[in-house]
Amino acid sequence: MMKNELGKPPEKSGNGDGARGRSVTRRGFVLRAVLVAALAALTAFGVGFAWFTVRVLSERPPSIYETDAIVVLTGGARRIDEALLLLAEGAGERLLISGVNPSTTPESIRKTTGGDSQLFECCVDFGYEALDTYGNAVETRKWIEEHGYRRVLVVTSAYHLPRGLFELRHIDPETVFVGYPVPLGEGAGPWYDNLRYVKVLGSEYLKFLGAHVRAVTGLRVLRPAKQET
Numbered sequence: 001m002m003k004n005e006l007g008k009p010p011e012k013s014g015n016g017d018g019a020r021g022r023s024v025t026r027r028g029f030v031l032r033a034v035l036v037a038a039l040a041a042l043t044a045f046g047v048g049f050a051w052f053t054v055r056v057l058s059e060r061p062p063s064i065y066e067t068d069a070i071v072v073l074t075g076g077a078r079r080i081d082e083a084l085l086l087l088a089e090g091a092g093e094r095l096l097i098s099g100v101n102p103s104t105t106p107e108s109i110r111k112t113t114g115g116d117s118q119l120f121e122c123c124v125d126f127g128y129e130a131l132d133t134y135g136n137a138v139e140t141r142k143w144i145e146e147h148g149y150r151r152v153l154v155v156t157s158a159y160h161l162p163r164g165l166f167e168l169r170h171i172d173p174e175t176v177f178v179g180y181p182v183p184l185g186e187g188a189g190p191w192y193d194n195l196r197y198v199k200v201l202g203s204e205y206l207k208f209l210g211a212h213v214r215a216v217t218g219l220r221v222l223r224p225a226k227q228e229t
Contacts, residue, residue, distance in 0.1 A: 052162065052205045059158045059181035065091045067153040067178055071143070073136045073164050074099040076157040078182050083155040084115050086180065087123060091153055094123050096143045099130035133160070133211070137167040144175055151176045158184055159200055163208045170215050 070092035072083035080097060087095045097109065110120045127139040144152060156164045158181035168177045184197055213219070 048209075049202070049205050052208060053201055055162060056159050056181075056184075056201065056204075059161055059179065061180050062153075062178055065153055065178065067092050067151045068149040069094045069096070069144075069147065070153045070155060071096045071098055071136075071140050073133065073154070073156040073160065074101075076160065076182065079156055080109065081113055082180070082182050084113055084119070084124075086153065086155065088116070088119060094125065094147065096125045096127055096140060098127040098136045098139045098143075099132075100126050100128050102128050133163055133167050133207075134171075134214075136164065137171040140168060141172040141175075144172065149175065151178065153178050153180050155180045155182065157182050159204045163204065163211050166208070166211055166215075 065086075070083055070086055072079050072095065074080065074097060083095055083097070086092070100109070106120065106124070106126050109115075109126075110117060115124075125143065127136075127143065130136045130139040140152070152175055154161070154164055154168060154177050161179045161181045165177055165179050168175075184200075
């Protein structure tokens with residue numbers, strides 16, 4: 001056997017280096033796969049958010065209502081005002097205000113909105129059970145079953161309408177729900193120049209995705225007992 005200058009036999013090579021090379025190759029492959037998957041997920045999320053934003057900003061009130069009743073999902077500015085105006089115009093024979101804070105009385109709502117007392121007395125119902133959008137859907141379905149309505153106008157903020165309609169249609173597929181979007185706001189410039197609107201749209205998009213996941217899996221995230229906005 002040949003020896004090197006120090007009198008030791010030369011080190012063997014091949015098997016050890018090959019194993020290390022294969023290990024590095026596998027790690028590189030896994031890393032690339034993870035990066036590709038992450039990039040695909042990020043791209044899908046971005047495309048979905050763009051679609052969601054376009055949908056929200058393009059929502060318009062229906063030209064013809066032909067609805068039996070109205071439900072307004074509380075939590076945003078101007079929702080109840082718009083719903084009361086629609087009720088007064090005859091868009092439905094009755095209005096449900098869903099998700100009212102337990103500490104809020106019908107009279108305080110009437111005074112805040114400046115609504116007609118006779119209209120409130122005859123045609124407005126108040127739901128106190130809902131804590132979130134899913135709860136709105138449950139509360140609305142009970143109300144619809146009590147009155148036998150078939151077509152219901154749903155009033156809520158434009159950014160909230162996709163999720164609101166999804167929850168309602170998922171839990172009550174027998175009823176026809178027609179969306180009535182309340183605009184994000186007027187005179188505030190483009191949405192992309194308003195950081196608050198961007199945050200609202202981003203947060204709502206995540207909730208919209210969560211509603212779909214819950215519908216598929218049947219799982220629900222427990223929420224604190226407070227009204228959702």
